[in-house]
Amino acid sequence: MEIADRFPLLKFGTVLSAASVLLACWYQYQSQSQHQYQTSSVRDTELDERLELVLSSLLRAEGKVGMEGAARPRVAVGFGGCVDIVVDGIMLLEKMGVHPSKQPFHHDFIETSEQLAQSFAYFFPPGAASERYVKNDTLFSQLVEASRLLPGSRWSVGGNAPVMAGRMAIEGCDVLLGVSATPDFTGVLSQHITVAGNTVEKPDIHLILEYHSGAEWGQYTSKRANRYIIHSDNHNPYLASMYDFEQKLQDFQPDLLVIGGLQMMDNFPFKQGERKALLRHLSRLLSSTNPITGVHFEMASFVDEGLLAELLEVVMAHADSLGMNEQELPNLLSLLRGGIVTVLSDPTPRVATVLDQMRELYRLVNKRRTGIPGTRPLTRLHVHTLAFQAIAVARGSVWKNTMSAAAKASLTASRHVCGSAQIDPNKAKLIMDESFSISQQEGSQRIPLLENRPVSCWEEDDYEICVAPVLVCTEVYQTAGGGDNISAAGLVLQI
Ligand SMILES: *[C@@H]1O[C@H](CO)[C@@H](O)[C@H](O)[C@H]1NC(C)=O
Ligand SMILES: CC(=O)N[C@H]1CO[C@H](CO)[C@@H](O)[C@@H]1O
Numbered sequence: 001m002e003i004a005d006r007f008p009l010l011k012f013g014t015v016l017s018a019a020s021v022l023l024a025c026w027y028q029y030q031s032q033s034q035h036q037y038q039t040s041s042v043r044d045t046e047l048d049e050r051l052e053l054v055l056s057s058l059l060r061a062e063g064k065v066g067m068e069g070a071a072r073p074r075v076a077v078g079f080g081g082c083v084d085i086v087v088d089g090i091m092l093l094e095k096m097g098v099h100p101s102k103q104p105f106h107h108d109f110i111e112t113s114e115q116l117a118q119s120f121a122y123f124f125p126p127g128a129a130s131e132r133y134v135k136n137d138t139l140f141s142q143l144v145e146a147s148r149l150l151p152g153s154r155w156s157v158g159g160n161a162p163v164m165a166g167r168m169a170i171e172g173c174d175v176l177l178g179v180s181a182t183p184d185f186t187g188v189l190s191q192h193i194t195v196a197g198n199t200v201e202k203p204d205i206h207l208i209l210e211y212h213s214g215a216e217w218g219q220y221t222s223k224r225a226n227r228y229i230i231h232s233d234n235h236n237p238y239l240a241s242m243y244d245f246e247q248k249l250q251d252f253q254p255d256l257l258v259i260g261g262l263q264m265m266d267n268f269p270f271k272q273g274e275r276k277a278l279l280r281h282l283s284r285l286l287s288s289t290n291p292i293t294g295v296h297f298e299m300a301s302f303v304d305e306g307l308l309a310e311l312l313e314v315v316m317a318h319a320d321s322l323g324m325n326e327q328e329l330p331n332l333l334s335l336l337r338g339g340i341v342t343v344l345s346d347p348t349p350r351v352a353t354v355l356d357q358m359r360e361l362y363r364l365v366n367k368r369r370t371g372i373p374g375t376r377p378l379t380r381l382h383v384h385t386l387a388f389q390a391i392a393v394a395r396g397s398v399w400k401n402t403m404s405a406a407a408k409a410s411l412t413a414s415r416h417v418c419g420s421a422q423i424d425p426n427k428a429k430l431i432m433d434e435s436f437s438i439s440q441q442e443g444s445q446r447i448p449l450l451e452n453r454p455v456s457c458w459e460e461d462d463y464e465i466c467v468a469p470v471l472v473c474t475e476v477y478q479t480a481g482g483g484d485n486i487s488a489a490g491l492v493l494q495i
Contacts, residue, residue, distance in 0.1 A: 051425040053451040055471060061407035061455050065400075065493050072192075073495050076254040077165040078178030078245050080236035080261040081185065082204040084158030086480065087147045089209030089228055090217050093120065095146050100218025106343055108303055109133040109267040110230065120209070120228055124217060127224035128344050129327065129479075131301045133231060133267045140232035147207055157188055158206055159236070160260035160298060163481045167412075167488035169193050176252045178245030180235040196248040197241025204233040204264075208480050224347065227480055236264035239278050246285050256495045257289055259319070260298035260484070262311060267304050275307070279314050286318035287374040294398060294495060295376065298487055299324035299332060305341050308332070317369055321380035321399070322361075323487035329357050329383055336364045347386070351436040351467060352444070354383055358392055359439075362463070380494070384409060384486045387431045389468045391490060395459065399494040403457050406468035409490035410455075413470045416485045419477030428471035436467070 093099075093116075101117035104125075110116050110132050116139075123130045134140040147153050157166070165177040169190035177193050179185075180200045189195065209228040214221060239262075249257075259282075265275060289295060297319035302308040312335065316322065324332065330345045346353075358381055369375040379394035389409040393399045414423045435448040438458070447456045449469060457466040 048425065050451050051428060051430065051471065054430065054454045054469065055423055055425050055428075057452050057454050058407045058411055058468065058471075061404055061468075062411055063404075065404045073173045073256065073492070074176075074252060074254045075165075075168050075173045075256045075258060075491075075495070076176040076178070076245070076249055076252055077161045077168070077258040077260070079161055079239050079241055079259070080204075080233075080264055081157070081159035081162040081177075081179035081181060082206045082231070082233070082236065083185070084156050084206050084208050084480065085144065085147045085153055086156065086208040086210060086478075087150050087153045089120070089124075089211045090215055091150055091152075092143070092147055092207075092209060093117075093217065095150065096143060100220060106303075107132070109135045110139075111135050113139060116230075120217075121220060123226075123228055123344075124211065124215075124222050125220045126344060126347070127211075127213065127222045127226045128347065129226050129228075129301065130343075131229040131231070131263060131266075133233075135232075135267075135269060137232060140230070143207055143230070144205055157185065158208075158481070160300065160484050161258075162189070163484035164258055164260060164298070164488040165193050166190060167485045168492055171489060171492040173492060176245070176248055176254065178241040180240045194248075194252075196245040198244060200235055200240075202234075204231065204236050206231045206233075210480070212476075225476055225479065229480075231264070233264050233268070236261065237268040237270070239265075239282065242278075242282060242285070249285075249289075253290070254293055256294045256296060256491065257286075258296045258298065258488075258491070259286070259315065260300065262315070263300035263302055265304075266302050266307055276310070279310055283314040283318065286315065289318070294321060295319045296321040296323060296380075296487075296491060298322075298484070299328040301328065302331065303341060303343065305335065305339065308335055308341060309339075312336070316365075317372070317375040320376050320378065320397070321382070321491070322365075322378065323382045323384070323483075323490075325483050326354065326383065326385040329354065329361065333357055333361050333364075336361065336368075348431070349385065351388060351390070351432065352438065352440045354385060354388075354390055355438055355465065355467075356440050358383055358390060358465075359460075362392060382409065382487060382490050384413065384483055386470065386472060388470055389413070389486070389490070390465065392463050392465045393494075394463045401493045402464055402466045403455050405490045405493040406457075406466040407455050408493055409486050410468040410470045412486050412489035413482065414473055416482050417473035417476055417479060423471060425471065427473060427475045429474055430469055431472050432469040438465075 101121045104121035105118040106122045107119045165175045169192040175193045179197045213225045365378045379397035381392045383390045393402045435446045437444045455468040
């Protein structure tokens with residue numbers, strides 16, 4: 001049960017503070033763009049040169065670690081997969097006769113078209129990504145049917161695990177992928193990916209309702225481009241591929257094991273005890289993993305506190321490495337601090353804010369795990385945001401090349417969102433400031449962003465932190481799947 005239903009005031013508070021954060025960002029953005037506008041004519045050439053220099057320096061940093069000649073790293077990735085149908089969200093809602101609701105509301109799952117209208121009205125104006133389970137087969141089938149016929153709709157292989165697996169195969173790894181797949185699905189995967197899992201007749205389908213910045217839906221206008229995802233998975237929540245994956249894992253002997261896609265369990269109507277049994281099984285699988293195999297867990301958008309708390313205890317506790325975005329970091333941290341998940345956070349946080357949150361997460365997670373048998377200390381934390389990449393790695397741990405990994409993660413973000421392997425500085429901007437403070441604490445050190453050495457790395461306590469600016473794509477091709485491509489690209493250079 002959603003905690004806000006039990007404490008209505010708390011929820012109001014959360015929404016209120018999220019709204020004021022968003023408002024603050026909006027003003028900051030407004031004044032920044034005005035500032036840019038006034039000075040742009042004078043600085044155009046200077047700015048272009050600066051972006052080109054940052055780009056060439058990032059490329060140099062990425063290229064410092066060559067994979068040529070080395071044996072292909074072996075990576076196992078689970079779980080789940082789906083077919084994504086990407087549509088224009090507003091067009092789909094209009095076609096379905098789902099009218100803008102006057103009562104925006106954040107529902108944990110969707111049962112009626114009225115709830116869909118309320119939920120969409122909640123996330124669309126701020127432009128916050130979200131993902132919801134539809135607990136009504138009739139409604140979901142109607143939405144899928146309508147999407148098929150919608151002009152401009154496109155299909156692709158989706159799901160966190162297949163996207164990460166795909167990226168790693170492209171980057172030179174041999175991959176074992178845990179997924180319940182149809183023969184068609186398996187057919188389109190890279191030859192370097194081996195599928196482990198049961199065969200299914202009908203794939204799970206995810207509907208990706210995309211909208212651009214400034215899109216209008218009745219009285220609502222979106223502040224930034226993003227997506228609202230709905231699904232009604234039958235296979236993914238049961239982690240059905242886990243058993244075959246587990247068996248093949250013995251022989252595969254991966255250098256790295258990556259777990260993601262567990263948000264498909266969020267708010268799924270399991271029978272009593274079913275979810276717990278599945279997670280117990282996964283927990284045993286992880287705790288019996290060879291200690292020389294690194295374990296990475298990729299966070300996602302979770303709203304079910306019970307699930308997230310359980311994951312923290314039985315799944316994440318076995319991971320040496322965690323990956324997440326700027327929404328998922330405060331969400332997990334908030335749970336670690338005292339137990340409430342956050343639904344909306346600042347979509348463009350400052351470096352200092354994120355680094356402070358990372359330090360706290362690192363400390364709290366390691367404190368919880370100390371002395372508990374079967375758990376591993378957290379030695380790597382990667383946070384991907386729109387403006388920058390930040391990776392913290394424990395000194396003396398197995399993770400290598402943190403500087404190059406941060407550069408590669410940053411370049412992958414630009415490549416993915418612009419939809420092109422070549423990055424065009426004319427389609428990019430830097431939104432990170434010319435220098436950043438490493439903490440919000442007064443008197444903290446400031447680090448300048450140097451164009452010829454854009455990735456900054458330094459040591460603190462028992463870990464090293466690297467921060468790389470992102471050349472933010474201004475002509476968006478695709479945002480969905482971004483986090484998975486970025487996280488996977490960063491990991492490849494660190495194993
Ligand atoms: C499920 O959706 C259908 C179609 O929109 C609707 O007619 C029906 O009332 C919904 N069922 C429930 C239980 O809300
Ligand atoms: C544009 C880009 O690089 N995105 C990629 C994310 O990863 C998948 C592979 O799983 C590619 O197909 C996408 O092109």
